[in-house]
Amino acid sequence: MLILYGIHYHQRMIELTRITFSTALEGRTFAPDVTVSLDGRTIISGEKISLGNHVLRATHSKGDPVATKFFAWYGPHDFGQIQLKRTKGMLSVKADPRAESISISGPEFSATLKNCSATNLTVPTDTYTVKATYPHWSQSQDAPVANNLASAIMFAPQFGGLNLTCNHSGAAFQLRSADGEAVDGGNLPATVTDLPPGSYQITTSYHKLQLHQSMMVETGKTNEQEAVFKLGAARLESIPPGATVRDADGGYLGETPLSLSDITPHVMRLSLSLAEYQTTPAEMEIIENQITTNRINLVSLRYLSAIKNAHDFMASGNYADAVQATREALTAKADDADAVELQNQANTRLSAQRQREDEERERVARLKRPREVFDGICSKQPDASLFSEHEIKTSKNAREIKAAIVKSLQAEPTVFQIFYEDSPQTNVYQVSARHEFSLGILGGSVRVILLIIGQTKDDETQILFKVLEYQTQHTVVAEGLKFRDDKQLIPLHPSRIQMTDILQSQVQEGTRIVTEKVQQAIQQVQ
Numbered sequence: 001m002l003i004l005y006g007i008h009y010h011q012r013m014i015e016l017t018r019i020t021f022s023t024a025l026e027g028r029t030f031a032p033d034v035t036v037s038l039d040g041r042t043i044i045s046g047e048k049i050s051l052g053n054h055v056l057r058a059t060h061s062k063g064d065p066v067a068t069k070f071f072a073w074y075g076p077h078d079f080g081q082i083q084l085k086r087t088k089g090m091l092s093v094k095a096d097p098r099a100e101s102i103s104i105s106g107p108e109f110s111a112t113l114k115n116c117s118a119t120n121l122t123v124p125t126d127t128y129t130v131k132a133t134y135p136h137w138s139q140s141q142d143a144p145v146a147n148n149l150a151s152a153i154m155f156a157p158q159f160g161g162l163n164l165t166c167n168h169s170g171a172a173f174q175l176r177s178a179d180g181e182a183v184d185g186g187n188l189p190a191t192v193t194d195l196p197p198g199s200y201q202i203t204t205s206y207h208k209l210q211l212h213q214s215m216m217v218e219t220g221k222t223n224e225q226e227a228v229f230k231l232g233a234a235r236l237e238s239i240p241p242g243a244t245v246r247d248a249d250g251g252y253l254g255e256t257p258l259s260l261s262d263i264t265p266h267v268m269r270l271s272l273s274l275a276e277y278q279t280t281p282a283e284m285e286i287i288e289n290q291i292t293t294n295r296i297n298l299v300s301l302r303y304l305s306a307i308k309n310a311h312d313f314m315a316s317g318n319y320a321d322a323v324q325a326t327r328e329a330l331t332a333k334a335d336d337a338d339a340v341e342l343q344n345q346a347n348t349r350l351s352a353q354r355q356r357e358d359e360e361r362e363r364v365a366r367l368k369r370p371r372e373v374f375d376g377i378c379s380k381q382p383d384a385s386l387f388s389e390h391e392i393k394t395s396k397n398a399r400e401i402k403a404a405i406v407k408s409l410q411a412e413p414t415v416f417q418i419f420y421e422d423s424p425q426t427n428v429y430q431v432s433a434r435h436e437f438s439l440g441i442l443g444g445s446v447r448v449i450l451l452i453i454g455q456t457k458d459d460e461t462q463i464l465f466k467v468l469e470y471q472t473q474h475t476v477v478a479e480g481l482k483f484r485d486d487k488q489l490i491p492l493h494p495s496r497i498q499m500t501d502i503l504q505s506q507v508q509e510g511t512r513i514v515t516e517k518v519q520q521a522i523q524q525v526q
Contacts, residue, residue, distance in 0.1 A: 013074035013075070014048070014051070014074065015048070016074065016075055016076060017048060017049060017050075017051065017072060017073075017074055017075060017076070017077075018046055018047060018048050018049065018076055018077070019038065019043065019045070019046075019047060019049050019056075019072075019076075019077045019078075019079065020045050020046055020076065020077070020078045020079070021036065021045050021056075021078070021079040021080065021081070021082055022045065022080070022081045022082070023036065023058055023081070023082050023084065024081050024082070024083050024084070025060055025062070025063050025084050025086060026063070026084070026085060026086035026124075027083075033060055033061060033062075034058055034059070034060045034063070034082075034084060035058070035059050035060070036056070036057070036058050036082070037056075037057050037059075038054055038055070038056055038057075039054055039055055040055075049072050049077070050072065051072050051073060051074070052071065052072060053069065053070075053071050053072075054069070054070055054071075054072055055067060055068070055069050056068050056069075056070065056079065058082045058084060059084075060084050062086060062087055062124065062125055062126070063084035063085060063086055063087060064084060064085045064087060065084070066082055066083070066084055086124050086125075087124070087125045087147035087148075088122055088123060088124055088125060088145075088147070088148075089122070089123065089125050089145040089146050089147055089148060089149050089150065089151065090120060090121070090122055090123075090145070090149070090150035090151065091104065091120070091121045091122075091123050091128060091130075091143060091145050091150075091151050091153070092118075092119075092120050092121075092150055092151065092152040092153070093116075093118065093119050093120075093121075093130055093143075093152075093153045093154075093155075094117065094118045094152075094153070094154050094155070095116060095117050095118070095132050095154075095155040095156075096117065096154075096155070096156050097117075097157075097159070097194075098115060098116065098117040099115075099116055099117070099132040099133060099134055099155065100114070100115065100133050100134055100135060101113065101114050101115075101116065101132075101133045102116045102119070102130065102131070102132050102133075102155075103130070103131045103133070104121070104123075104128055104129075104130050105128060105129045105130075105131075106123065106124070106126045106127070106128040106129070107126050108124045108126060109123045109124055109126075109128070123145055124145075125145050125146055125147050126144075126145060127142055127143070127144045127145070128142070128143045128144075128145060129141075129142055129143075130142075130143050130153045132155040132157075134157065134159075134194050135193070135194045136183050136184065136192075136194055136195050136196065137157055137159070137194065137195075137196045139155060139157070141153050141155075157196065158196070158197060158219040158220070159193070159194045159195055159196060159197075159219065159220075160195055160196075160197055160217040160218050160219050160220060160221050160222065160223065161191060161192060161193040161194070161195055161217070161221070161222035161223070162175070162191070162192045162195060162200070162202075162215060162217060162222065162223055162224075162225055163189070163191050163222055163223070163224050163225070164188055164189060164190050164191070164192065164202065164204075164225050164226075164227070165188060165189045165224075165225070165226045165227070166188045166189070166204055166206065166226065166227040166228075166229070167226065167227070167228045167229060168206050168229055170187075170206065170207075171187070171188045171204050171205060171206045171227060171229075172185070172186065172187050172188065172204070172205045173185060173186065173187075173188055173190065173202055173203065173204050173205070173227070174202070174203040174205070175192060175200055175201075175202055176200065176201045176202075176203070177198070177199075177200060177201075178198060178199040178200065178201070180201075183195070183200065188204065188227070191222070193222070195217045196217070197216075197217050197218055197219045198216070198217060199214060199215070199216055199217075200214070200215050200216075200217060201213070201214055201215075202214075202215055202225060202227070204227035204229075206227075206229050207262075209229060209262075209263075209264050210264075211227050211228075211229060211264065213225065213227065229264055230264065230265050230288035230289075231261075231262050231263060231264060231265075231288065231289075232263055232264075232265055232286040232287050232288050232289060232290050232291070232292065233259070233260060233261045233262075233263060233286075233290070233291045233292070234259070234260045234263060234268065234284050234286055234291065234292045234293075234294070235257065235258070235259045235260075235291055235292070235293045235294075236256055236257070236258045236260075236270065236272075236282065236284065236293075236294050236296070237256050237257045237258075237293070237294070237295045237296070238256040238257075238272055238274070238295070238296045238297075238298055239295065239296070239297050239298065240274070240277075240298065241255075241256050241257060242255055242256065242274060243255060243256045243272040243273060243274040243277070243280075243296075243298060244272065244273045244274070245258050245270055245271070245272055246270065246271050246273070247268070247269070247270060248269040248270070253270070256272065256296075263286045264286065265285075265286050265287055265288050266285075266286055267283055267284070267285050267286075268283065268284045268285075268286060269281065269282075269283055270282045270283070270284065272296055272298065274298055276300060276301055276302075277298040277299060277300055277301060278298065278299045278300070278301055278304050280296055280298055280299065282294060282296050299333070300332050300333065302328075302332040303329050303332035303333040303336070303339075306325050306326070306328035306329035306331075306332060306339075307325070307326075307329045307338065307339060307342070309321075309322075309325040309328075310322045310325035310326045310329060310339070310342050310343075310346065311342070313325055313346075314342070314345070314346060314349070317353070319346045319347075319349045319350035319353055320350055322342070322346035322349075322350075323343060323346045323347055323350060326339050326340075326342050326343035326346060327343070329342075330343070363457075366427070366455070366456055366457070367456045367457075369425045369426075369427075369428045369454055369456075370428055370452050370453070370454025370456060370462045370464055371454075371462075371464065372425075373424050373425055373428050373430060373452050373454070374389075374450075374452040374464040376424075377430060377432070377450055377452070378450060378466065381448075381450060381468070383468055383470075383491045383493075384450060384466055384468060386468075386491050386493040386495065386496070387466045387467060387468050387469070387491075387493070387507075388466065388511070389464065389465075389466055390464070390465050390466070390467075390511065390514075390515065391462065391463065391464050392462075392463040392515075392518055392519070392522070393460060393461065393462055393463070394460075394461050394463070394522050395459045395460060395461070396461060396522060396525045397455070397461065397525070398427055398428075398429060398453050398454060398455035398461040399427070399429065399455075400525045401453050401461050401463070401521060401522060401525055402429035402431065402453045404521035404522070404524050404525050405431060405451065405453065405463075405517070405518055405521040406418060406421065406431060407521065407524075408517040408518070408520050408521040408524070409431070409433050409449070409517055411517075414435060414513050414517075415435070416433035416434060416435045416447075416449060417433060417434050417435065417436075418431065418432070418433050419432055419433065419434050420432035425454075427454065427455035428452065428453070428454040428455070429452070429453045429454070430451070430452055431449070431451045431452075431453070432448070432449065432450055432451070433448070433449040433451070434446065434447070434448050434449070435447040436472075438472065439472075440474075442474075443471065443472045443473055443474060444471075444472040445469070445470060445471055445472060445506065446469075446470040446472060446489055447467060447468070447469055447470075447510045448467075448468040448470070449465060449466075449467055449468075449514055450465060450466045450468065451463070451464070451465040451514075451518075452464045452465070463518060465514060465518070467507075467510040467511050467514050468491065469491070469492040469506055469507045469510050470489040470490060470491055470492065471489070471490045471492060471497065471503070472487065472488070472489060472490075473487070473488045473490055474487055474488075492506060492507050
């Protein structure tokens with residue numbers, strides 16, 4: 001019973017044997033980065049611990065560690081608040097020459113020192129941004145501060161100066177760095193010190209005039225810079241007179257003839273406007289102690305409209321209207337070189353266009369001629385519409401093809417009689433041929449060829465033909481004591497005769513024979 005009681009007592013008391021604590025870093029109770037370990041094992045407040053000797057340790061990346069030994073017996077062990085001290089180091093800052101201000105910025109410490117040349121500060125360990133500020137220059141450096149160590153920052157800028165004057169009293173200046181940042185400004189004369197070496201832009205203003213100058217600042221020197229306003233004059237005339245003159249910003253200056261004085265040497269950009277005339281830009285180079293004169297010939301809107309129309313017509317290929325438009329332009333501005341040149345171009349292109357149109361009409365007519373001639377001869381043959389039309393094209397010369405076809409039609413085994421041969425149109429040749437097979441009074445057959453050979457292109461010849469097939473019928477007619485043979489040609493077509501297989505074959509055979517003779521003729525031409 002005593003053993004069981006002892007075991008039960010131990011279990012109850014060991015459950016109450018726990019460690020409690022809180023942490024603070026340099027008085028700040030909210031320190032989540034503090035690590036607490038017991039015998040090398042990380043623990044949290046409220047955990048159970050075993051009986052016996054222990055070592056409790058608290059650490060932080062920015063604080064001095066704290067450790068303590070203790071013996072644990074039954075019951076709670078409250079260590080209260082474990083205080084860690086913040087680690088610190090030394091930050092040394094120097095500025096030569098003396099800075100207007102030095103600012104030090106870090107997560108837990110910040111300070112700004114005015115008119116400072118040097119300082120030594122004990123600060124919490126961290127990385128600080130140190131910035132030295134001068135009238136026209138500033139620089140920042142990062143300074144890491146470690147525990148019980150010194151970190152040194154040095155600012156040693158090199159400066160120069162400018163002594164600014166002007167040859168006219170009452171002038172003002174604006175000083176800018178090479179990248180356009182404003183540095184200083186005010187009335188002249190003036191001396192600007194503590195300038196970093198480099199290039200500067202100086203804008204000197206005198207009344208409404210401005211002078212832009214570049215200046216190099218050298219270390220340890222005060223450079224002299226004088227703004228000299230060199231003034232000139234201008235006289236502007238126009239033909240016709242009375243034009244309104246405005247400056248580049250649209251400001252009204254007067255009407256022509258116009259005289260202007262007290263102008264700095266530069267290129268003046270002006271505009272002249274007059275009713276019914278184009279607004280015309282003008283440039284005048286003003287030279288010191290001189291009067292610059294410029295006379296402007298204004299261009300009428302009528303001329304501009306006509307010359308624009310001429311260009312538009314030229315661009316669209318309407319050269320006839322382009323010629324007319326150039327005539328209107330020359331009426332508005334006689335002997336204008338541009339209009340004369342444009343008129344010559346329009347006339348040249350108009351002639352070329354008309355020539356191309358003639359050539360195109362000829363090309364189209366050339367393409368149509370063989371068909372027109374063929375349709376013409378077929379219309380004169382009443383039976384031609386009953387038979388099929390055939391077409392063959394070749395790249396060989398029409399005249400040579402025609403001669404070869406005539407020769408081929410007259411060749412064995414089927415010899416055709418050429419009964420018509422002509423050239424009714426340029427490069428178009430007509431051939432009509434006939435082949436007759438007679439059985440005397442018993443009948444026979446007649447085969448007629450209507451054929452056209454036309455040169456449709458330089459490299460193309462069109463051959464159109466029809467093969468008309470007839471059956472010959474004889475009818476004996478008595479005329480008193482005499483008899484007359486009344487011969488008739490009946491087209492082999494269903495509308496005229498009862499077509500048999502033999503007659504159908506005759507029609508097909510005729511087409512085949514003529515087609516072969518035409519193809520043979522084409523092959524014979526080189």
